[in-house]
Amino acid sequence: EVQLVQSGAEVKKPGESLKISCKGSGYSFTSYWIGWVRQMPGKGLEWMGIIYPGDSDTRYSPSFQGQVTISADKSISTAYLQWSSLKASDTAMYYCARHSSSSWGNWFDPWGQGTLVTVSS
Amino acid sequence: QSVLTQPPSVSAAPGQKVTISCSGSSSNIGNNYVSWYQQLPGTAPKLLIYDNNKRPSGIPDRFSGSKSGTSATLGITGLQTGDEADYYCGTWDSSLSVRWVFGGGTKLTVL
Numbered sequence: 001e002v003q004l005v006q007s008g009a010e011v012k013k014p015g016e017s018l019k020i021s022c023k024g025s026g027y028s029f030t031s032y033w034i035g036w037v038r039q040m041p042g043k044g045l046e047w048m049g050i051i052y053p054g055d056s057d058t059r060y061s062p063s064f065q066g067q068v069t070i071s072a073d074k075s076i077s078t079a080y081l082q083w084s085s086l087k088a089s090d091t092a093m094y095y096c097a098r099h100s101s102s103s104w105g106n107w108f109d110p111w112g113q114g115t116l117v118t119v120s121s
Numbered sequence: 122q123s124v125l126t127q128p129p130s131v132s133a134a135p136g137q138k139v140t141i142s143c144s145g146s147s148s149n150i151g152n153n154y155v156s157w158y159q160q161l162p163g164t165a166p167k168l169l170i171y172d173n174n175k176r177p178s179g180i181p182d183r184f185s186g187s188k189s190g191t192s193a194t195l196g197i198t199g200l201q202t203g204d205e206a207d208y209y210c211g212t213w214d215s216s217l218s219v220r221w222v223f224g225g226g227t228k229l230t231v232l
Contacts, residue, residue, distance in 0.1 A: 035221065039168075044123065045158075045166065045209055047221040061220045095165055102172055105154025106213065106221075109168035109177065 002026040004034075004096050004112035006031035011118045012086050020080035024097030029077035030054035035108060036070060036081045040092045050092045050099055051079055090098045093117075124149060124214050141227045143193040149222060153212045155193040157186055159209045160226075163166040163181035168206075170195065202213035202231050221225050 007021040022034065029113045035050040049060040053072040060070070070081040079096055097108035126144040133139040135206065142157065157170040168177055170186035185196040193210055210224040 028220065037223075044207075044226040045211075045223040047211075047223060050221075059219070064217055078134075097166075100171075105156065105172040107156035107168055108158070108166075108211070109171070109173035111165040116164050 002098070002110055004098060004110055006075055006094075006115045011116070011120070013121055014086060014088055014119055016086050016119075017082070017084050019080050020094060020117065020118065021095040022079045022081075022112050024077045024079070024098065027098075029102045030074050034072065034079040035074075035097050035099050036068075036079075037095045037097060037108075039095065045095075048081070048094075050121060053077075053079065057064040086117075086121075087103075088119050090117060091119045122224040124216070124222040125212070127208075127224040127227045129225070130232055131198050131229045132232065134232050135202060137227060138196065138198045138201050139200060139229065140197075141195040141208050141229070143195070143209075143224045145191050145193075145212070145214075146165040146195055146216070147191060149212050149214040149218040150188065150193055152215075153188065155210055155212045156187055156224075157184075157193075157195045158209045158211065159190075160209065162206070166209065197229070200231050205229055226231050 030053050035118045036048040038046045045070050048064040050060045051070045053074045069082045097111040154172045158166040159169045160166040164207050172186040175185040183198045207226045214222040
């Protein structure tokens with residue numbers, strides 16, 4: 001079974017750093033892009049960026065470029081999303097998802113269960 | 122403001138049919154394939170439709186997708202109370218830089 005399992009919920013203070021993870025299993029981790037998606041409380045889905053674990057090629061949404069860092073460790077089939085200095089506005093649920101493709105289009109499937117990040121003083 | 126426009130909410134009675142629209146432009150839907158996602162309350166999104174109109178294994182044929190020009194549509198027939206969820210469309214967009222975009226989401230209420 002193809003599965004993405006994310007790290008647990010985090011509670012942090014403004015200014016702290018954080019790295020959350022997404023571990024893939026049941027497929028060749030290095031052959032598919034992994035994306036990160038933010039969902040702020042009561043809001044919709046926002047694409048943050050994607051990484052190709054095979055060579056760590058990374059693309060960011062202009063909205064998140066410079067705000068977060070996406071990385072991967074292919075030796076342990078794990079992708080990461082990290083912040084160097086959290087803000088209260090980073091409070092959200094974060095999902096990772098495998099980015100699949102056909103000869104025509106692309107889509108996200110499956111999704112991780114989500115990691116809730118709460119930033120509060 | 123999302124690049125892809127969806128109605129905030131739709132509703133219909135059990136057993137009825139509903140459609141959810143997703144309107145974009147030539148920089149996204151007009152030149153790319155669309156996927157649809159269902160997010161049940163308190164859960165992660167799940168793929169419903171890919172490549173405009175294909176269903177993954179396990180998705181019932183009550184769910185269908187179509188695309189025409191710069192708009193896409195998700196159709197759900199034989200509505201069930203378990204279909205109450207938020208639905209999102211998504212595709213690539215190349216208006217400023219190449220990025221993936223989601224619609225703002227549509228809340229489906231089964232009355």
